[in-house]
Amino acid sequence: MFAARYVPGKKELSLVEVPKPTPGPLDVILKIRAAGICHSDLHVLHGEVPYKESFTMGHEACGEVVEKGSEVFGTFNPGDLYAVHGPNPCGHCNYCRTGHDNLCNDPSRTFIGLGQDGAYAEYLKVPARNIVKVPKGISPEVAAVATDAVLTPYHAIKTKGGVGLGSKVLAIGLGGLGMNGVQIALALGAEVTAVDLKDANLETAKSFGVQKVLNSKQISSLTPLSFDVVVDFVGLESTFKDAQNFVKPGGTILLIGLGSAQVPLTTATAITFETKVQASFWGTHVEMQELYELIAEGKIKPQVETAPMKEVNHWLHELEAGRVKSRMALIP
Ligand SMILES: [Zn+2]
Numbered sequence: 001m002f003a004a005r006y007v008p009g010k011k012e013l014s015l016v017e018v019p020k021p022t023p024g025p026l027d028v029i030l031k032i033r034a035a036g037i038c039h040s041d042l043h044v045l046h047g048e049v050p051y052k053e054s055f056t057m058g059h060e061a062c063g064e065v066v067e068k069g070s071e072v073f074g075t076f077n078p079g080d081l082y083a084v085h086g087p088n089p090c091g092h093c094n095y096c097r098t099g100h101d102n103l104c105n106d107p108s109r110t111f112i113g114l115g116q117d118g119a120y121a122e123y124l125k126v127p128a129r130n131i132v133k134v135p136k137g138i139s140p141e142v143a144a145v146a147t148d149a150v151l152t153p154y155h156a157i158k159t160k161g162g163v164g165l166g167s168k169v170l171a172i173g174l175g176g177l178g179m180n181g182v183q184i185a186l187a188l189g190a191e192v193t194a195v196d197l198k199d200a201n202l203e204t205a206k207s208f209g210v211q212k213v214l215n216s217k218q219i220s221s222l223t224p225l226s227f228d229v230v231v232d233f234v235g236l237e238s239t240f241k242d243a244q245n246f247v248k249p250g251g252t253i254l255l256i257g258l259g260s261a262q263v264p265l266t267t268a269t270a271i272t273f274e275t276k277v278q279a280s281f282w283g284t285h286v287e288m289q290e291l292y293e294l295i296a297e298g299k300i301k302p303q304v305e306t307a308p309m310k311e312v313n314h315w316l317h318e319l320e321a322g323r324v325k326s327r328m329a330l331i332p
Pocket residue numbers: 038039040059148149
C-alpha cells in the first residue's frame with residue numbers, strides 16, 4: 001500500500017510502498033478515508049522532535065474498519081466512519097481510568113503518526129479501544145481534522161478554561177485551531193472577542209457569530225484586564241504578553257500555541273492578580289464523542305479543504321508558507 005513516511009534527517013516525507021498492516025488481537029485496521037495535516041508535522045520535519053526511527057506520519061485519522069483482531073468484539077458496518085484518538089492511551093493506567101487519558105504516560109502509549117505509524121497511508125492499524133464512532137452526516141475530512149484541530153481547543157476551552165454561559169473570552173489567533181476555538185466558546189455561551197493579523201479570518205469569525213473582531217495591530221484598543229479567559233492559540237512572546245495584559249485579575253490564560261519555545265511571565269503582575277496560566281494538551285476520548293455531537297448539531301463547523309494524499313509534501317510546504325486557509329485533509 002501507499003504510505004508517506006518520515007525518515008530521520010529528511011525534510012520531506014518519502015512516498016513509498018509498504019506492506020498492508022495486519023491486526024494484533026486487540027487492533028482494528030482502518031481503511032483511511034481522510035487524514036488531516038497539522039503544524040506538528042512541520043515541527044517533526046524540522047527536527048524539533050528528534051525521532052530516531054522512520055514511521056508513517058499523520059495523526060488526524062478517519063476511516064472505515066475493514067478488519068479486526070481475534071479479541072475485538074462488536075460489529076463494524078461497511079461505510080461507518082471511525083476517528084482515531086491520536087494520543088493512543090494505554091487504557092489501564094490511573095490517568096486512563098479516571099478519564100484523563102490525554103495525559104497517559106504509560107510506556108506502551110505511543111502517539112499515532114508521531115513516532116509510530118499513522119494515517120498518511122491507505123490503511124492504519126490502531127487499538128480498537130482508541131477509535132470513536134463518527135455520527136452520520138459528518139464527512140471523513142471533517143471527522144479527521146476534528147481529532148486534533150477541534151479536540152485540542154475543546155479540551156482547553158471547556159475543560160481547562162471552564163468557559164461557560166456569559167464568560168468573556170479573548171481569542172488570539174484564528175488559524176486552524178483558533179477558528180474552531182471561537183465556535184466552541186460561542187457554543188458554550190461565551191461572549192467572544194477575536195484578534196488576528198488577517199482580515200479575511202476576522203470576517204470568517206464574524207460569520208460564525210463572534211461578537212467583536214479586530215486586527216492584531218489594534219489590540220491595544222481593548223480594555224486591559226477585562227477578559228475572564230484569554231486563549232493564546234499562537235504562543236509567541238508577543239501574544240503571551242498580550243494575554244497577560246488583557247486577562248482579568250483571577251482570570252485564566254490558556255496556552256495552546258507552540259509558536260515559541262519559551263514565553264515570558266511578568267511575575268509581579270501575575271502574582272498581584274493571581275493570574276492562572278493553564279497549558280493544555282490535545283483532549284480525551286470522551287471529549288471526542290462530545291464534540292462530534294456538537295458538529296452533528298451544526299454548532300461547530302470545522303473549515304477544511306481536501307487534496308489527494310500523494311500531494312502531501314506540497315501541502316506541508318503550503319502550510320509552512322501560511323497559504324493553507326483553514327485546515328487541510330488528505331484523501332488516499
Ligand atoms: Zn496535530
